[in-house]
Amino acid sequence: xxxxxxxxxxxxxxxxxxxxxxxxxxxxxxxxxxxxxxxxxxxxxxxxxxxxxxxxxxxxxxxxxxxxxxxxxxxxxxxxxxxxxxxxxxxxxxxxxxxxxxxxxxxxxxxxxxxxxxxxxxxxxxxxxxxxxxxxxxxxxxxxxxxxxxxxxxxxxxxxxxxxxxxxxxxxxxxxxxxxxxxxxxxxxxxxxxxxxxxxxxxxxxxxxxxxxxxxxxxxxxxxxxxxxxxxxxx
Amino acid sequence: xxxxxxxxxxxxxxxxxxxxxxxxxxxxxxxxxxxxxxxxxxxxxxxxxxxxxxxxxxxxxxxxxxxxxxxxxxxxxxxxxxxxxxxxxxxxxxxxxxxxxxxxxxxxxxxxxxxxxxxxxxxxxxxxxxxxxxxxxxxxxxxxxxxxxxxxxxxxxxxxxxxxxxxxxxxxxxxxxxxxxxxxxxxxxxxxxxxxxxxxxxxxxxxxxxxxxxxxxxxxxxxxxxxxxxxxxxx
Numbered sequence: 001x002x003x004x005x006x007x008x009x010x011x012x013x014x015x016x017x018x019x020x021x022x023x024x025x026x027x028x029x030x031x032x033x034x035x036x037x038x039x040x041x042x043x044x045x046x047x048x049x050x051x052x053x054x055x056x057x058x059x060x061x062x063x064x065x066x067x068x069x070x071x072x073x074x075x076x077x078x079x080x081x082x083x084x085x086x087x088x089x090x091x092x093x094x095x096x097x098x099x100x101x102x103x104x105x106x107x108x109x110x111x112x113x114x115x116x117x118x119x120x121x122x123x124x125x126x127x128x129x130x131x132x133x134x135x136x137x138x139x140x141x142x143x144x145x146x147x148x149x150x151x152x153x154x155x156x157x158x159x160x161x162x163x164x165x166x167x168x169x170x171x172x173x174x175x176x177x178x179x180x181x182x183x184x185x186x187x188x189x190x191x192x193x194x195x196x197x198x199x200x201x202x203x204x205x206x207x208x209x210x211x212x213x214x215x216x217x218x219x220x221x222x223x224x225x226x227x228x229x230x231x232x233x234x235x
Numbered sequence: 236x237x238x239x240x241x242x243x244x245x246x247x248x249x250x251x252x253x254x255x256x257x258x259x260x261x262x263x264x265x266x267x268x269x270x271x272x273x274x275x276x277x278x279x280x281x282x283x284x285x286x287x288x289x290x291x292x293x294x295x296x297x298x299x300x301x302x303x304x305x306x307x308x309x310x311x312x313x314x315x316x317x318x319x320x321x322x323x324x325x326x327x328x329x330x331x332x333x334x335x336x337x338x339x340x341x342x343x344x345x346x347x348x349x350x351x352x353x354x355x356x357x358x359x360x361x362x363x364x365x366x367x368x369x370x371x372x373x374x375x376x377x378x379x380x381x382x383x384x385x386x387x388x389x390x391x392x393x394x395x396x397x398x399x400x401x402x403x404x405x406x407x408x409x410x411x412x413x414x415x416x417x418x419x420x421x422x423x424x425x426x427x428x429x430x431x432x433x434x435x436x437x438x439x440x441x442x443x444x445x446x447x448x449x450x451x452x453x454x455x456x457x458x459x460x461x462x463x464x465x466x467x468x469x470x
Binding site for chain 1 (some may be wrong): 333465
């Protein structure tokens with residue numbers, strides 16, 4: 001299987017692409033790639049391309065795009081956000097990786113009252129999302145947003161985007177197929193009653209639940225995205 | 236929140252329960268429980284009971300059951316198996332934990348041709364399932380079966396149990412609500428064509444897929460179980 005990398009540059013036939021730094025290190029020192037080998041490239045806009053390695057130097061790998069493998073339009077653009085209260089490192093890594101595999105478009109960390117995790121490195125999360133996208137053969141990379149408070153999230157809510165929020169012990173409706181949707185998963189301790197009340201005031205909000213068992217935050221995140229794909233079509 | 240433990244003994248009102256070894260260690264040295272405290276107990280048959288600690292000695296914790304908290308019938312018995320090709324340790328731990336949270340009844344490791352993981356400790360997996368059941372407030376514990384080869388699994392297939400198998404690159408039907416169902420998730424490299432062929436010969440087998448992206452084995456396991464719950468009702 002070919003190496004598959006996300007790049008920033010435009011991709012079109014015969015285009016030259018220069019890879020440096022991490023990508024150079026990965027190709028040369030990890031994968032031990034050689035001149036003539038094929039690498040798959042995507043940038044989230046121009047589909048997937050096969051590039052042939054033309055030259056390897058100490059700091060650069062030079063490729064030439066030789067074939068369009070997939071069109072961007074193959075990956076029908078869904079519009080699904082995952083808004084989640086940050087959790088501990090390994091679980092966070094896990095949520096980013098799985099949400100990317102499951103096709104999420106936006107990952108939005110949300111600070112709630114019971115959120116216990118302090119510092120969030122959105123840039124590092126973005127790199128993890130890129131890596132996951134490379135491996136799961138996505139043509140796009142989810143956008144990692146800077147953390148916001150729950151209040152701010154609600155105050156600035158995009159009109160018309162359904163917000164399904166997981167209400168562990170409360171009543172819940174069934175998920176429905178929605179064009180523009182976000183799933184909000186609270187911290188391990190759940191939302192506080194005042195938070196649930198405030199979310200409920202949002203016109204686009206809809207309470208759902210995943211049964212009476214206590215699901216961990218990361219299980220809930222993956223579950224809602226799997227159900228979303230089941231309802232709205234896997235890509 | 237009370238400590239919640241799975242026990243082997245029968246549970247009924249006024250019953251005395253003696254906890255030793257791991258449970259003793261956990262209560263006394265980890266949770267620093269004292270006499271008079273309440274512990275929740277379940278055994279997979281008699282619902283959930285509150286027990287009061289009556290006596291703590293060097294090797295035993297003695298409890299008396301004082302109240303029935305939940306009836307076993309509250310947890311409607313589903314009948315869902317997860318048959319999966321074993322993966323590396325941390326991912327395996329993850330599958331056991333999440334599948335338990337998502338209500339699986341039987342976890343069946345299956346050795347396929349491309350399965351690369353050697354030794355499987357079903358007893359240790361059982362302990363992990365117990366721990367996950369304790370934490371997610373299940374009334375039952377999934378049964379961990381000894382690993383079998385794919386051939387043996389198919390040869391001895393229980394008539395009438397639908398086998399949904401994940402066929403990554405192949406055609407797939409939609410999941411349907413089924414009473415008795417098993418989900419079969421292959422190894423990272425997928426099934427071999429001959430394996431797919433053999434599975435397809437089984438009358439109860441039905442090919443499904445989760446889109447064209449490459450889902451990791453553990454993502455696929457959780458996804459099918461989340462969809463199962465969505466279709467058949469969360470408990």
